[in-house]
Amino acid sequence: MPEIATAPAPVAGAVNAWFRKSARPLPWREPGCSPWGIVVSEFMLQQTPVARVLPQWQAWLERWPTPASLAAVPSGEAVRAWNRLGYPRRALWLHACAVTIAEQHGGVVPADVDELLALPGIGPYTARAVAAFAYGIRVPVVDTNVRRVLARAIDGRAEPAPPAAARDLAAMSAQLPADATEARVFNAAAMELGAVVCTARAPRCDECPIAAVCAWRAAGYPAYDGPRRAAQKKYEGSDRQVRGLIMRELRAAHIPVTDAELAGLWPDAAQLTRALDGLLADGLAVAADGGYTLP
DNA sequence: TAGCCGTGGCA
DNA sequence: TTGCCAAGGCT
The missing domain is CATH 1.10.340.30 (Hypothetical protein; domain 2)
Known part of the structure; x- marks a missing residue:
């Protein structure tokens, strides 16, 4: 019987056993x-x-x-x-x-x-x-956890490369068991492993069911050398924060919230207007008589 | 396609 | 304290 490229997934077997336990x-x-x-x-x-x-x-x-x-x-x-x-x-x-x-x-x-x-x-x-x-459909499910698990266990890298749909799906497909039930379990199990063991910061390799076959571990945990993701923008003082304040007010109110009430939420009137306009455009707020409400 | 979109917990 | 991170999707 010839060797075939799509290996019989020792990774999936071990990860599924761990997941079930x-x-x-x-x-x-x-x-x-x-x-x-x-x-x-x-x-x-x-x-x-x-x-x-x-x-x-x-x-x-x-x-x-x-x-x-x-x-x-x-x-x-x-x-x-x-x-x-x-x-x-x-x-x-x-x-x-x-x-x-x-x-x-x-x-x-x-x-x-x-x-x-x-x-x-x-x-x-x-x-x-x-x-x-x-x-129970047998399809590869790829989220940020799965991408990280595959990057480490299979590719030997500390972090996944920037998302690329076709490549990511192919990488998961290569590990996906042929049996539909095992495939469904593995989709959940790979995510779970990334969420609780193979975490972004401080992975718990001593608890990992596939530590023995992990390419990243075998390579001596080389540091990530790829392109850095753009840093998340500061939340404090951002439009997002102002939108959040407005939404909190709209959720709490059962009658229209007036401009005067909104003005008390944030000192920068121009930014407040920009945030409100954004919410109106998104359909998260609507103009009612004398103010604004949820849709 | 890169930037944008809430919120809170944790190191 | 500040920054990073969390089962993404939309434009």
Whole structure:
């Protein structure tokens, strides 16, 4: 029997065994979780840590257990319930996503990656995550954790190269077990490994199930030598901070917030206007009689 | 396509 | 304290 290029994935075997033994018990991984529950979790987890998502996710699904139930309320209710998860446009997109599912998919979350990609707020990562985790479709799921795990374990680099969709998907595909069940587990397990062991800072290599085959470890942990990502802009004093202050006010209010009230939120009037205009353009705020409200 | 978009915890 | 980081997506 000839050797084939797509190796039989000793990595996946070890990572899956570790995952089955020690994965965090997250509710959206429970067998009974609905596809909609998976969708909601994926929206909330976009750039927001698990610990902050957990309570919000449970409350959200109790209130809106189906896409149709969310689609039936104004989008502003979704934005208000989003509370302080951050990036409130995600709440708007999740609501729009629910409307589209209700109107164009009979209220059923699609299983097809291309149909998922067509939905608001669903990009390359989320589409594959929903297909894989909600429906068991054998597709590679690549997020920042997976990219880091593969960069280290397979490529022997401290950090992944800048994202390149085709290459990243191919790299994950090369490790993905042929069996659909094992593939689904590995998609979750690789992410979990990156989230709790193979972390960006201070990886816990002594707890790693694939330390023995890790290329980065074998190479002596060489430092990253590629291009640096642009540093995140300072938040304090930024437009983002001002937008956050305005949104907090709109969420708390049940009658229109006036210009005078907004003026008390921030000393720089020009910046305040710029932030408000941005929120209006994004559809996160709307002009009402005498002020502004959630949509 | 690079910049933008919230919020909070941690080192 | 300051900067980095966190299951991305949109324009």
